[in-house]
Amino acid sequence: xxxxxxxxDTPPKGGRESRDSVVIRFAGDSGDGMQLTGSQFALSSAIxxxxxxxxxxxxxxxxxxxGSTFGVSAFQVHFSAQNILTxxxxxxxxxAMNPAALKTNLADLDPGGMIVIDRDSFSDKNLRKAxxxxxxxxxxxxxxxxxxxxxxxxxxxxxxxxxxxxQKESLRCKNMWAxxxxxxxxxxxxxxxxxxxxxxxxxxxxxxxxxxxxxxAGHAFGxxxxxxxxxxxxxxxxxxxxxxxxxxxxxxxxxxxxxxxxAQLADLKLVxxxxxxxxxxxxxxxxxxxxxxGVVTFxxxxxxxxxxxxxxxxxxxxxxxxxxxxxxxxxxTEAIGLAVVAELPLVVVxxxxxxxxxxxxxxxxxxxxxxxxxxxxxxxxxxVLAAHSPANCFETAIESIRLxxxxxxxxxxxxxxxLANASxxxxxxxxxxxxxxxxEFHTNPDGFHPFMRDNETLARAWAIPGTPGLEHRIGxxxxxxxxxxxxxxxxxxxRMTEVRAxxxxxxxxxxxxxxxxxxPKQGPLAVVGWGSTFGxxxxxxxxxxxxxxxxxxxxxxxxxxxxxxxxxxxxGYKDILVPEMNSGQLVKLLRSAYLLPAEGLNKVTGQPxxxxxxxxxxxxxxxxxx
Amino acid sequence: xxxxxxxxxxxxxxxxxxxxxxxxxxxxDYAILKAVQRTLSEEGAQRENTVFxxxxxxxxxLPYYMSTYGFHTIHGRAPAFATGIKLTNPSxxxxxxxxxxxxxxxxxxxxxxxxxxxVNFQILLFNNETYGLTxxxxxxxxxxxxxxxxxxxxxxxxxxxxxxxxxxxxxNFVARGVDTAVKDLTETFKRARAFPGTAFVEIFQNCxxxxxxxxxxxxxxxVSLDLQVVATHGMPLMFGAEKNxxxxxxxxxxxxxxxxxxxxxxxxxxxxxxxxxxxxxxALLAAMEPPNHPMAIGVLYSNQVDTYESxxxxxxxxxxxxxxxxxxxxxxxxxxxxxG
Numbered sequence: 001x002x003x004x005x006x007x008x009d010t011p012p013k014g015g016r017e018s019r020d021s022v023v024i025r026f027a028g029d030s031g032d033g034m035q036l037t038g039s040q041f042a043l044s045s046a047i048x049x050x051x052x053x054x055x056x057x058x059x060x061x062x063x064x065x066x067g068s069t070f071g072v073s074a075f076q077v078h079f080s081a082q083n084i085l086t087x088x089x090x091x092x093x094x095x096a097m098n099p100a101a102l103k104t105n106l107a108d109l110d111p112g113g114m115i116v117i118d119r120d121s122f123s124d125k126n127l128r129k130a131x132x133x134x135x136x137x138x139x140x141x142x143x144x145x146x147x148x149x150x151x152x153x154x155x156x157x158x159x160x161x162x163x164x165x166x167q168k169e170s171l172r173c174k175n176m177w178a179x180x181x182x183x184x185x186x187x188x189x190x191x192x193x194x195x196x197x198x199x200x201x202x203x204x205x206x207x208x209x210x211x212x213x214x215x216x217a218g219h220a221f222g223x224x225x226x227x228x229x230x231x232x233x234x235x236x237x238x239x240x241x242x243x244x245x246x247x248x249x250x251x252x253x254x255x256x257x258x259x260x261x262x263a264q265l266a267d268l269k270l271v272x273x274x275x276x277x278x279x280x281x282x283x284x285x286x287x288x289x290x291x292x293x294g295v296v297t298f299x300x301x302x303x304x305x306x307x308x309x310x311x312x313x314x315x316x317x318x319x320x321x322x323x324x325x326x327x328x329x330x331x332x333t334e335a336i337g338l339a340v341v342a343e344l345p346l347v348v349v350x351x352x353x354x355x356x357x358x359x360x361x362x363x364x365x366x367x368x369x370x371x372x373x374x375x376x377x378x379x380x381x382x383x384v385l386a387a388h389s390p391a392n393c394f395e396t397a398i399e400s401i402r403l404x405x406x407x408x409x410x411x412x413x414x415x416x417x418x419l420a421n422a423s424x425x426x427x428x429x430x431x432x433x434x435x436x437x438x439x440e441f442h443t444n445p446d447g448f449h450p451f452m453r454d455n456e457t458l459a460r461a462w463a464i465p466g467t468p469g470l471e472h473r474i475g476x477x478x479x480x481x482x483x484x485x486x487x488x489x490x491x492x493x494x495r496m497t498e499v500r501a502x503x504x505x506x507x508x509x510x511x512x513x514x515x516x517x518x519x520p521k522q523g524p525l526a527v528v529g530w531g532s533t534f535g536x537x538x539x540x541x542x543x544x545x546x547x548x549x550x551x552x553x554x555x556x557x558x559x560x561x562x563x564x565x566x567x568x569x570x571x572g573y574k575d576i577l578v579p580e581m582n583s584g585q586l587v588k589l590l591r592s593a594y595l596l597p598a599e600g601l602n603k604v605t606g607q608p609x610x611x612x613x614x615x616x617x618x619x620x621x622x623x624x625x626x
Numbered sequence: 627x628x629x630x631x632x633x634x635x636x637x638x639x640x641x642x643x644x645x646x647x648x649x650x651x652x653x654x655d656y657a658i659l660k661a662v663q664r665t666l667s668e669e670g671a672q673r674e675n676t677v678f679x680x681x682x683x684x685x686x687x688l689p690y691y692m693s694t695y696g697f698h699t700i701h702g703r704a705p706a707f708a709t710g711i712k713l714t715n716p717s718x719x720x721x722x723x724x725x726x727x728x729x730x731x732x733x734x735x736x737x738x739x740x741x742x743x744x745v746n747f748q749i750l751l752f753n754n755e756t757y758g759l760t761x762x763x764x765x766x767x768x769x770x771x772x773x774x775x776x777x778x779x780x781x782x783x784x785x786x787x788x789x790x791x792x793x794x795x796x797x798n799f800v801a802r803g804v805d806t807a808v809k810d811l812t813e814t815f816k817r818a819r820a821f822p823g824t825a826f827v828e829i830f831q832n833c834x835x836x837x838x839x840x841x842x843x844x845x846x847x848x849v850s851l852d853l854q855v856v857a858t859h860g861m862p863l864m865f866g867a868e869k870n871x872x873x874x875x876x877x878x879x880x881x882x883x884x885x886x887x888x889x890x891x892x893x894x895x896x897x898x899x900x901x902x903x904x905x906x907x908x909a910l911l912a913a914m915e916p917p918n919h920p921m922a923i924g925v926l927y928s929n930q931v932d933t934y935e936s937x938x939x940x941x942x943x944x945x946x947x948x949x950x951x952x953x954x955x956x957x958x959x960x961x962x963x964x965x966g
Contacts, residue, residue, distance in 0.1 A: 047962050192960055243966030247959065257956050264952060271713050291942045292949025296713050298938075301739035305706035308699065308736075312679070312710025315697055316718065320710060338700050428961065431953045465695040465711070465718050468674040473643070473690050475698025485645065486690070 015232030016187060021080035022236055023088030024182065026175075027105045028097030029066055030059055030073040033175040038075025039248075039423065040179060040196065044188035045079035046248055046425045049238025052079040053535065055087035055608065056421045060278065060361045067129035069100045079186075081237040085389070085535030087422065089610040093185075095178050097121060097152075099130035114146040116181065118174065120153035148227060152177055159217035160210035169207065173214035180218025187235045190215055242427060249426040251390040251419035252282035255349065258397025260287065260295055261431055263319050265398060266405050267438035271313035273298040273306040274323045278361040279417035280351035283323045307332035307339075307348065314344045315474075317441060317464035319401055323349035325417075326368045327357065333376050336410050338476050340380045340500065343451065343460045345404035345411075347397075352416040352531075354606045363606025364418035366531050367582035372412040373560050373589065379497050381504040383407070384560035386414040388534035391426045393419060396557065402437050407503060408459040414559070416581075418608050419532045445469035449484040458503035505561050514563040519545060519552030522572030525621055526552045528598070530559060530586055533579055533609055540614035549622050556586070567594040577601055577621055579614050635670045638663040643693045654805030654831035655684060658752060659691055661808045662721070665815040666694075676719045679708045681728040684759050685752035685831070688723045702733020705740035708747050709934075716935040719819065720747035726767040727757045730786050734766075742796035743934040744823040748815070751788055751826065754833040755840050762836030774836075788828040789912035789926060793905065799825035800908060800927040804845050805832060810856070810923070817925050823933050830921075844916045853916045857924040862897040863911075865920050872897035873911075873919075882910050884919060902928045 024041065028034045035056055042054045055076040064071025078088035092113040096102040098121040109115065122137055136142055137149050156174040157167070165173075176197075183190055194212050201208035222233065263270035272295065274284040288297045296318070300306035303324055310320030322332065329350045339346045352368045354360035368375075372384045383403050387396040393415055400411040442448065442461035450472040451460045463470040472484065480487035481495050517534075518541050519526075529537045534555050541553040552573065556562065570576055570590065576598035578587040584600035591598050601617045603609055641663040649655045666676060676694035680686035682701035689696030695718075699707045704722045711720055722740075729737045729751045740749065756774070757763040763776040767788065771780040792800045799821040803811040811829065818825035830841045839846075844853035855865040855873065863873040866886075874885045874896050885892045901907055908927035914920065932940075950958075 043960055047960075049964065196960075241964045243964050245957070245961055245963050247957070247961040257952070260955075261952055269714060271710060273710065290952075290955065291945035292947075293952055293955060294942060294946070296938060296942070298709070298713060300706065300709075301735055304703060305709075305736050305739065308703040308706035309710035309713065311699075312697070312707035313714045314710075315707070316677075316711040316714035318710075318714040334700055335703065342697075428956055431951075431956070464715075465677045466674055466715060468672075471673050471693055471695050473645075473692075473696035473698065475689070475696075476700060477698065 016235040017231070017233075019234045019236050021078070021082060021084065022093070022186065022234070023076060023078045023091045024093040024095065025074055025076040025091035025105060025108070026095045026178070027072055027074040027101035028175065029100070030061065030064055030071045031066065032073070032097050033172070034073045034075050034097070037175045037179045038077055040193045041182060041188065042077045042079070042423060043192055043248055044183060044190070045077065045186070045236075046246065047192060048188060048236075049241065050079040050236055051082065051084050051239040051241060052077060052425060053084055053087045054078070054423045055418070057607075058362055065129075067098060067100055067126045069104050069130055072101050072104045074101070074105060079236055081239050083239060085538050086608070086611055089612050093182075095182065097174070097178065099126045099132055099136070102136060103130045103132065109145065112144060112146070114148060115142065116178065117147065117149045118152035118178075119149040120151055150221075155217060155221065156214050159213045163206045163210040163213070165206065165210055170210070173211050176211045176214040177218035180215040181222045183215075184219040184222030185233045187233060190219060241425070244427045246425045247428055248423045249390050250282070250421055250423045251387065251393040251415055252421070253286060254390050254394035254426065255387070255397050255415060256283045256286035258394040259321055259347070259401065260290055260293060261394070261434070262398040262401030264431070265434060265436045266319060266401055267436070268405070269294065269296060269318040270321065271296045271298065271310060271318040272321045272323070273300050273309035273313070275300050275303045275306045275328060277303075277325050277328045279353055279420045280323050280325050280328070280349065282420065283349060283351070303328040303331035304335060307335040307346075311335060311339050311342075311344055311346055314339075314346055315342075315464070319345060319347070319405060321347040321349065323351070325351050325353045325361070326355050326371060329368065329371060330375070336382070337376050337378065337380050339410045340376070340382055341476055341478075342474050343408040343500075345408055345462075347400045347404050347411050347413055349413045349415065351420045352414060354604070360606045362417060364416040364532065364608065365581050365604060365606065366414075366416060366533070367585065367604070368414065369530070369559065369582065369585040369589070372414055379501065381501050382409055382560070383411040383504060383507060384414065385411060386531045386557055386559055387419060388531055388555055388557065390419060390422060390424050392557075394426075394429070398434070403507060405439050406437065406459060407457055407507060408462060409504060414531060416532050441467065442470065443467055448472075450474050451479055451481070451484040453499070458499060458506060508561040508564040511558050511561075511563055513565045514554065514556065514569055516569070517553040517555050518542060520550060521552070521569075523550045523552060524573065525550070525575045525577060525618065526554050526570065526573040527577045527579065527614065527618065528554045528556065528570070528586070528590065529579055530556045533581065536609040536611050536614055537579060539611040540618060543611065543615050544618045547619075549618060551618050551622065559586075559589070562593065570594055570596055575599070575621055577617060579603070579609055579617070581609070633670070635667055636673065638667040641666050641673065641693050643691055645690050647691050648687065649684060650835050652834040653684070654754065654833070655688070655752065657805045657808050658750070658811065658829055658831060659688060661811040661815055662688070662692075662750075664808070664812045665819060668812070669816055669819060671719060675717065676721070677711060678721045678723055679704045679711065680723040681733055682759070683725040683728045683757070684833075685723055685725040686728060702728050702731070703736055704728070705733070705736040705749065709740060709743070709745050712745050712747060712935050713938060716746065716939065722747055722749040724749060724751050726751065726753045726755060726765045726788070730766040730788060730791070738791075738795040741792055741824050741826060744798055744931060745935060746822050746824070746933040748818045748825045748827065750815075751828050752831040753788055753828050754831045754837055755785075756833050756837040758833050758836055787913065789826070790909065792826040793909050793912055793927060797826045797927070798823045798929045798931055799925070800912065801825070801827045801925045802830070802921070802923050803827060804830045804841070804854075804923060806845065814924060817928070821928060822930060844921045853920045854923050855920040857900045857902070857911060857922050857926055859900055859902040859925065859928075862894065862899050864897060874898060882914060882919065902926065905929065
């Protein structure tokens with residue numbers, strides 16, 4: 001390639017077919033670099049000005065046996081000239097780097113969709129490993145699809161030959177060849193990827209340059225091959241997007257940054273104590289990299305030590321935060337109970353995953369809502385918030401710290417494996433413009449006892465060690481309402497139990513009223529969700545509305561306490577449909593709190609809802625079976 | 627001319643809270659509480675900068691009886707809470723109060739990891755070889771054959787030796803004391819408090835109700851001199867009512883033997899001199915048991931290395947040099963601008 005690398009400057013542009021919205025899935029072996037390929041394609045789409053959403057889907061095994069179906073790693077990118085909220089139901093292009101990737105992903109492909117295949121990888125050995133009896137390239141099984149079987153491995157090896165790599169290293173570049181071809185097909189700029197490669201392999205320039213050569217070769221192939229199934233490529237015009245500075249973010253990034261920013265807004269040190277667990281570990285990694293910003297991270301010996309260290313940190317005047325997935329949160333339960341009764345601020349992040357027990361660690365689920373709301377011994381109320389998109393993780397993390405410190409309470413922040421790993425463009429906020437909520441520690445000894453309360457919030461005084469005259473003892477034993485000394489008085493325990501509950505339920509008075517995300521404020525049907533199903537529900541409700549159906553979308557971020565208008569709002573709909581990635585948890589909370597005839601739509605496959613699945617349920621509910 | 631104003635140290639009673647002490651009359655915990663209050667008084671400690679953190683059990687009630695800051699937490703986890711406290715405010719003087727059940731059974735993991743990390747706090751482990759608060763079941767330090775409500779035929783577990791475990795976990799300060807020896811205990815607590823790192827002190831504590839006289843075999847007045855050796859850095863390891871017994875290293879069997887000066891040609895020069903910086907010697911001393919050996923009391927091991935929290939804040943200080951603010955952090959990497 002000479003001259004400019006921008007493909008839009010190259011001749012076939014006139015022949016490009018314009019598309020509104022495209023979904024591509026890159027699939028290959030876990031060692032094939034599909035996550036990197038997909039995220040680079042996503043980044044190039046963001047830079048072109050498309051709206052986008054991605055879905056990485058990878059196995060728990062770090063390096064499953066090459067060629068096996070359970071070792072297939074995939075990355076789906078949805079990019080569009082419209083606003084989009086989901087990674088798309090069915091890909092229309094599947095890039096399959098080996099037979100196993102084809103086998104495990106073909107069923108999801110749009111009928112008539114395009115399959116781009118590395119023909120060289122369809123050896124007898126790989127076909128056997130994928131448990132194909134016949135070579136699907138030679139029988140009729142791919143009929144109806146537009147198949148582009150290319151000599152990807154050989155073409156890659158030829159392209160990288162000048163750089164003197166081993167055969168193994170050469171073949172590792174074939175993901176970049178495939179990416180180059182896709183970038184040509186959808187008219188994407190290669191420069192950011194080239195810059196990224198040169199930075200990533202700064203110490204091994206031959207690897208960097210070989211990958212760049214493979215990328216360029218894939219691109220050149222598209223331009224010159226004139227294959228019947230390839231045509232002249234497509235273009236996806238830019239979307240209407242609010243002006244400003246953007247970046248691609250995953251939920252792990254925004255959540256970690258939100259915690260750091262929340263601590264800064266509270267004028268507190270962040271002490272983040274955690275134990276590695278999928279899919280939550282990235283939050284620890286990101287915060288461990290923020291030493292220059294004063295963040296203290298502590299990798300504890302276990303989940304229990306992590307939450308206890310976080311509580312100790314809050315006791316001493318930091319905001320203590322711990323993070324895990326469901327099994328780890330289960331281990332933290334007793335300590336969370338102590339934080340409730342000692343009335344200390346604490347944020348517990350739960351990146352939910354499929355369960356029970358170890359379950360499917362890399363797959364998402366929303367099945368820890370009951371655990372968050374009820375999952376402790378005794379009457380142990382706390383605040384439960386849920387984030388609904390990668391961008392929303394940032395705001396929800398800040399809100400967690402605000403509520404934890406204002407009300408001296410643990411806050412459970414629910415996210416999931418999908419939000420943790422999915423990425424979307426994010427309008428980068430200016431932190432200096434965010435509202436601060438600085439904490440003022442109690443320092444006045446007059447009439448002090450540790451469980452003296454603010455009349456309005458019922459929050460107790462936060463007096464930290466090091467403050468003269470306020471020395472006091474707290475712990476898990478019940479304490480007297482008036483003196484904070486240990487008390488076994490029956491009436492006092494009743495009163496303390498009630499005041500702990502009132503403190504939490506009273507938060508409903510200050511949190512925002514529940515809004516309707518889309519649709520009428522009353523009517524025949526509301527689809528009510530929480531967490532990462534936001535995008536799928538929103539798109540389904542939009543699609544239903546376009547079909548003329550009268551349906552609203554309500555998405556709950558404050559799960560405990562719920563906004564005070566919730567009961568009245570929901571009562572305005574004849575039917576309530578609650579899609580959840582569990583066997584029906586929010587639906588039961590709504591029924592028991594508001595005595596509503598809510599019905600569940602439940603999915604526990606480890607995969608996010610498809611828009612279509614929710615749309616069909618809406619049609620059925622409204623008796624319109626189009 | 628420099629004028630220094632002498633600030634009066636607080637008295638031991640100034641460190642007592644207004645709460646009635648509710649241990650059983652005659653419990654060894656009273657003497658330990660007294661030694662703790664004396665230590666703080668004699669070291670000129672300030673109440674507001676002192677924090678007692680405990681788990682669950684009889685010993686873990688101690689924070690309620692102190693006029694300092696105190697946090698009575700959950701079973702076995704006190705070292706983890708204390709770590710969080712020190713990570714927030716390294717200048718606080720933090721004491722972890724635990725027992726043989728709390729620290730070695732349910733909380734064994736946290737104890738081990740605190741010791742290897744070397745967070746700067748003191749761990750006082752009250753060892754009474756029984757679960758007192760749950761009414762006398764055998765504990766991880768109970769000797770084999772201990773009859774208790776949960777081991778009516780005698781316990782069959784082999785016990786931990788807390789100081790051996792601590793050394794094995796990488797502790798940098800390991801000491802032992804006896805509840806009734808308040809004066810010696812106070813001196814040991816002072817050493818522990820002064821040590822920059824995790825200071826582990828095992829205290830033989832008599833449970834008068836469920837395990838009375840369990841340590842009498844080496845703490846009773848008539849045997850204590852012959853069956854305890856007080857380890858003092860730089861001093862020969864001598865003991866005995868006659869002050870003529872000593873510890874000698876037997877290189878062929880790689881162990882410590884008890885010798886008597888004047889017998890079999892043994893002279894004072896044969897006696898081991900205590901070197902508290904020698905981990906191997908500390909391990910040999912910690913493993914000694916009556917009746918064949920005396921119980922080693924005092925500071926068995928003390929070796930200064932960097933504390934955990936000083937390294938945490940060292941890394942933060944190094945990173946802060948020229949570090950960006952959070953507004954820059956969230957703009958790192960690829961960003962793009964969408965024009966209006």
